[in-house]
Amino acid sequence: MTLSALCAKASAGERLSPEEGLDLLAHAELLDLAGAANEIRFRKNPEPRVTFHVDTNPNYTNVCTVDCIFCAFYRHPGEEGAYTHSVDAMIGKFRESAAKGVTTILLQGGVNPALPFAYYVELVERTVREVPGVTPHFFSTSEILGMARVAGLTVPEVLRRLWDAGLRTIPGGGAEILSDRVKKKISHLKGSSDDWLGVMREAHRMGYRTTATMMYGHLETDSEIITHLDRVRDLQDEYRGFTAFIPWSFKPGNTPLEKIIPHYATPVRYLKMIAIARIYLDNFPHIQASWFSEGKKTGQIALHFGADDFGGTLQEENVHAAARFVNKTSTEECIEMIHDAGFPAAQRNTVYDILRTYEVPSAAA
Amino acid sequence: MQIRDRNLMPVWEKIQSGERLTLEDGLRAYTSGDLIGLGAMAHAVQKEKSGDAVYFVLNQKIEPTNVCVLACKFCDFAARKGDPHAYEMTVGEILGKLTPEIREVHITGGMPPDWPWERYLEIVRSVHDRLPEADIKAFTAVEIDFFHKKFRMPVEEVLRQLQSAGLRTMPGGGAEVFSERVRRLLFNQKIGAKTWLDIHRTAHRLGIPTNSTLLYGHIETLEERLIHMIRLREVQDETGGFLTFIPLAFQPGETGIKPAHRFTSAADDLRTIALSRLMLDNIPHIKAYWVMLTEEVASVALNFGADDMDGTVGGEKIAHDAGAVSPMTLAKERIIGLIRDAGKIPVERDAYYNPLHVHQERVVGKIPYLNSVPFYARLEKRDFRILPVVPRRMGMLCALGEIDAGPFSLMDFLRQEDDMELMGWCIATRDQVKSVMLFSKEGWRDLDGRTIGITDDTATSVHLLSVLLEKKYGVHARFERLHQGVNSYDGLDAVLLIGDEALRRNKHGLDGFELVYDLAREWYEWQKLPFVFAVWALRRSLPSAVKEELSGLVKGSLESVGGDFVSVAGPHGRRIGLTDEETQEYLSGFNYSLGEREREAIEVFRRLVPAAASGAHASPPEREGR
Numbered sequence: 001m002t003l004s005a006l007c008a009k010a011s012a013g014e015r016l017s018p019e020e021g022l023d024l025l026a027h028a029e030l031l032d033l034a035g036a037a038n039e040i041r042f043r044k045n046p047e048p049r050v051t052f053h054v055d056t057n058p059n060y061t062n063v064c065t066v067d068c069i070f071c072a073f074y075r076h077p078g079e080e081g082a083y084t085h086s087v088d089a090m091i092g093k094f095r096e097s098a099a100k101g102v103t104t105i106l107l108q109g110g111v112n113p114a115l116p117f118a119y120y121v122e123l124v125e126r127t128v129r130e131v132p133g134v135t136p137h138f139f140s141t142s143e144i145l146g147m148a149r150v151a152g153l154t155v156p157e158v159l160r161r162l163w164d165a166g167l168r169t170i171p172g173g174g175a176e177i178l179s180d181r182v183k184k185k186i187s188h189l190k191g192s193s194d195d196w197l198g199v200m201r202e203a204h205r206m207g208y209r210t211t212a213t214m215m216y217g218h219l220e221t222d223s224e225i226i227t228h229l230d231r232v233r234d235l236q237d238e239y240r241g242f243t244a245f246i247p248w249s250f251k252p253g254n255t256p257l258e259k260i261i262p263h264y265a266t267p268v269r270y271l272k273m274i275a276i277a278r279i280y281l282d283n284f285p286h287i288q289a290s291w292f293s294e295g296k297k298t299g300q301i302a303l304h305f306g307a308d309d310f311g312g313t314l315q316e317e318n319v320h321a322a323a324r325f326v327n328k329t330s331t332e333e334c335i336e337m338i339h340d341a342g343f344p345a346a347q348r349n350t351v352y353d354i355l356r357t358y359e360v361p362s363a364a365a
Numbered sequence: 366m367q368i369r370d371r372n373l374m375p376v377w378e379k380i381q382s383g384e385r386l387t388l389e390d391g392l393r394a395y396t397s398g399d400l401i402g403l404g405a406m407a408h409a410v411q412k413e414k415s416g417d418a419v420y421f422v423l424n425q426k427i428e429p430t431n432v433c434v435l436a437c438k439f440c441d442f443a444a445r446k447g448d449p450h451a452y453e454m455t456v457g458e459i460l461g462k463l464t465p466e467i468r469e470v471h472i473t474g475g476m477p478p479d480w481p482w483e484r485y486l487e488i489v490r491s492v493h494d495r496l497p498e499a500d501i502k503a504f505t506a507v508e509i510d511f512f513h514k515k516f517r518m519p520v521e522e523v524l525r526q527l528q529s530a531g532l533r534t535m536p537g538g539g540a541e542v543f544s545e546r547v548r549r550l551l552f553n554q555k556i557g558a559k560t561w562l563d564i565h566r567t568a569h570r571l572g573i574p575t576n577s578t579l580l581y582g583h584i585e586t587l588e589e590r591l592i593h594m595i596r597l598r599e600v601q602d603e604t605g606g607f608l609t610f611i612p613l614a615f616q617p618g619e620t621g622i623k624p625a626h627r628f629t630s631a632a633d634d635l636r637t638i639a640l641s642r643l644m645l646d647n648i649p650h651i652k653a654y655w656v657m658l659t660e661e662v663a664s665v666a667l668n669f670g671a672d673d674m675d676g677t678v679g680g681e682k683i684a685h686d687a688g689a690v691s692p693m694t695l696a697k698e699r700i701i702g703l704i705r706d707a708g709k710i711p712v713e714r715d716a717y718y719n720p721l722h723v724h725q726e727r728v729v730g731k732i733p734y735l736n737s738v739p740f741y742a743r744l745e746k747r748d749f750r751i752l753p754v755v756p757r758r759m760g761m762l763c764a765l766g767e768i769d770a771g772p773f774s775l776m777d778f779l780r781q782e783d784d785m786e787l788m789g790w791c792i793a794t795r796d797q798v799k800s801v802m803l804f805s806k807e808g809w810r811d812l813d814g815r816t817i818g819i820t821d822d823t824a825t826s827v828h829l830l831s832v833l834l835e836k837k838y839g840v841h842a843r844f845e846r847l848h849q850g851v852n853s854y855d856g857l858d859a860v861l862l863i864g865d866e867a868l869r870r871n872k873h874g875l876d877g878f879e880l881v882y883d884l885a886r887e888w889y890e891w892q893k894l895p896f897v898f899a900v901w902a903l904r905r906s907l908p909s910a911v912k913e914e915l916s917g918l919v920k921g922s923l924e925s926v927g928g929d930f931v932s933v934a935g936p937h938g939r940r941i942g943l944t945d946e947e948t949q950e951y952l953s954g955f956n957y958s959l960g961e962r963e964r965e966a967i968e969v970f971r972r973l974v975p976a977a978a979s980g981a982h983a984s985p986p987e988r989e990g991r
Contacts, residue, residue, distance in 0.1 A: 027748070034401045034405075042369070267665055268707045297630075297631035300631045342398050
């Protein structure tokens with residue numbers, strides 16, 4: 001098929017085969033991808049508004065035994081700088097955040113085998129009970145697999161107990177690239193693609209809402225990116241449990257992988273990821289652009305490439321910061337960035353219900 | 366291409382029909398929320414002009430002093446003599462900054478009260494002596510005006526002296542916004558629009574091409590930005606001397622000016638790039654100056670109308686003193702990576718935008734004239750990239766191994782025949798061509814001993830002219846090479862023009878040159894054969910699958926065009942002043958397939974040109990400046 005015919009097919013919202021997706025990603029002009037992605041975005045979400053939420057990304061521990069070579073955050077047990085916070089300390093932190101208007105707490109750790117399962121259950125229970133107004137968005141798939149190992153439970157059992165404690169949403173981190181060839185090279189202890197998909201499938205079956213992520217810009221090929229999108233799309237067909245897809249680029253600072261991949265992926269690459277995700281993931285309601293992980297200007301431009309969500313304000317963040325990649329914003333600036341990009345802004349909660357809208361002031365339009 | 370905003374459609378229709386945009390069209394496009402539609406329109410125009418090429422230059426910025434008699438509100442760079450951060454570089458210090466790989470030295474700075482004129486000339490002369498291969502781009506119109514007043518010399522004299530010291534081009538700074546309202550508020554000590562434009566006009570007349578800029582993102586209105594572009598466009602119509610336009614995003618820093626926002630938004634930056642490409646239909650290049658736009662936005666801008674990323678910019682200070690956040694130098698490898706990722710060809714250039722190195726595989730040359738449009742019009746490429754380049758440069762790049770295929774000027778093909786393989790297409794005439802023309806004051810036989818100005822763009826036409834003069838008419842003339850852009854034809858008895866310029870002149874005539882000869886017709890009447898100006902060829906060493914793929918693409922394009930040239934080449938024709946009927950007639954006059962008669966014509970021509978000129982082993986021509 002010619003590229004223009006492929007773009008027309010994509011714009012019309014027809015499902016693309018992996019071969020077609022790969023042809024588009026590898027060969028289409030940037031703005032042809034953007035045009036198709038935008039067309040789909042406005043058909044799916046006709047309101048021009050761009051959503052964001054007020055959130056924070058604290059960590060309860062940086063102790064981790066998974067040894068991913070793209071990570072600058074973790075410490076081994078007993079290593080200098082290793083920490084694990086008590087549940088009390090975390091609840092205190094959450095309270096402070098809630099007082100500042102935070103509605104989503106995205107909590108992740110390392111994978112710390114010294115923590116008992118009860119620690120996690122207590123974290124959820126007490127957050128729900130003691131910090132009203134915030135949604136716990138806790139624990140990546142690796143941590144959930146770690147809990148299952150520590151507690152001698154199955155993944156569904158772990159998920160069930162966390163659900164009973166009050167957890168309803170799970171972050172989509174840790175997917176990296178759903179290709180076992182890549183995973184073996186960058187995170188050989190983290191588990192396979194099927195592990196990530198398996199935890200997500202169980203969670204969706206149980207009623208959890210989750211996001212899906214992709215970390216690109218290291219060792220993956222175009223074809224592996226399409227495989228990643230394809231596997232995520234297949235799972236979404238089963239339970240429609242994913243709220244949004246969030247790509248971000250590998251940040252090399254302070255990581256072992258820095259020696260092989262010294263540079264950030266380019267902004268154009270990011271915009272292609274956003275657009276191809278919007279085009280390929282025909283069953284995803286939202287595509288999230290990240291001012292935080294790619295820079296404010298790139299994040300703004302991505303809103304014209306098919307993204308309809310601007311992520312969170314990220315009051316606290318430690319993982320990118322450990323890789324010397326720091327961006328900060330406030331709720332006001334976040335709204336202003338969305339307005340400057342030419343869209344009305346809307347604050348949402350963790351599961352994309354709209355809380356408040358902010359029209360573009362006429363001067364900035 | 367997706368244009369979601371219906372308001373953009375009338376603008377797009379105008380662009381497609383080769384019509385110029387008005388202020389109202391500009392405002393309509395500027396205020397559209399459809400950033401992607403706007404960008405796609407600008408990108409279409411960019412591709413028409415530059416194909417897939419994005420240029421960059423290995424450049425060094427030299428700011429000899431920050432001591433300045435002006436005090437512009439938006440500048441954090443200037444110092445007063447005696448200030449603790451004031452500096453004045455010696456010639457030795459300046460030369461110490463130069464490294465051998467530099468191809469463009471950009472010299473601008475403050476305007477100190479006490480430097481003698483000779484010091485400026487010495488700087489230019491010394492840099493030129495140290496790096497004769499590098500082009501010197503020096504002194505904004507503001508500085509030229511300062512020299513003119515301080516040293517009591519006419520602007521023309523200032524420029525002439527700098528030119529003979531080694532200055533090649535002028536930067537475009539100091540234009541700010543052509544609005545008296547803004548000038549009074551922000552930079553009332555600087556020259557206004559009229560002086561800036563007059564100085565650039567003078568430079569163009571002297572054969573010094575220049576750049577142009579717009580400083581936006583402070584207190585100016587969108588209308589003021591567009592009027593600025595329109596005024597540049599008018600001067601360009603007169604002189605053709607602007608190489609590039611550079612929208613400069615204002616860097617607020619500690620300058621004391623409070624713009625609406627601290628930095629321009631990414632959307633505003635991209636819109637401004639797109640509008641620049643759309644409004645300035647007669648300026649060849651639009652530069653995304655990463656120092657001010659940030660690397661993020663500049664790399665995206667390469668799909669929004671910009672075809673130049675500036676360069677490695679060693680030593681930039683002015684924007685950084687005002688808080689620009691980009692890294693001080695962008696390494697060559699990083700620039701190449703950014704350009705490739707944008708789907709473009711990284712082309713290293715000199716100050717005149719002559720391509721020096723092409724950092725990409727599978728590059729196909731394109732002759733940027735109307736007669737080549739049908740080859741590329743429906744060429745649906747995936748891995749190939751297109752580089753528009755005048756025929757002579759295409760031959761040089763091929764000899765250097767920098768491009769793989771294209772329609773080569775016949776002479777260039779004959780020189781490189783051992784390495785190249787014919788592809789079965791050509792640009793051959795049936796009887797006349799209308800775009801390889803000799804405009805003359807004298808008849809053929811009276812040109813003996815006279816001087817003919819020849820275009821720099823092709824070797825084949827020059828050799829054809831030579832063969833006609835010597836072998837058909839038995840006369841000898843002297844050739845003088847014209848330079849790119851605007852030329853004075855004073856002192857010439859005839860002028861050889863090719864391509865779109867010849868087509869335009871053929872229609873409207875060239876003042877003072879009453880006799881007009883079509884070289885293909887002259888050839889035909891003599892030899893009763895077509896003339897083959899160019900042949901499609903590709904490098905023998907390419908893998909056969911690549912050869913087949915490319916052949917299929919060109920074939921597919923020609924077949925899908927059929928004989929309907931207006932549908933694909935109409936806009937190009939209109940832009941150079943041809944009606945659709947004229948375009949159809951002109952293109953119907955070519956034979957694009959290389960048949961027996963064309964091959965015979967090549968052999969006849971080969972026997973007529975001197976062996977040295979067509980020798981298969983002739984070394985590639987050396988790089989030439991002016």
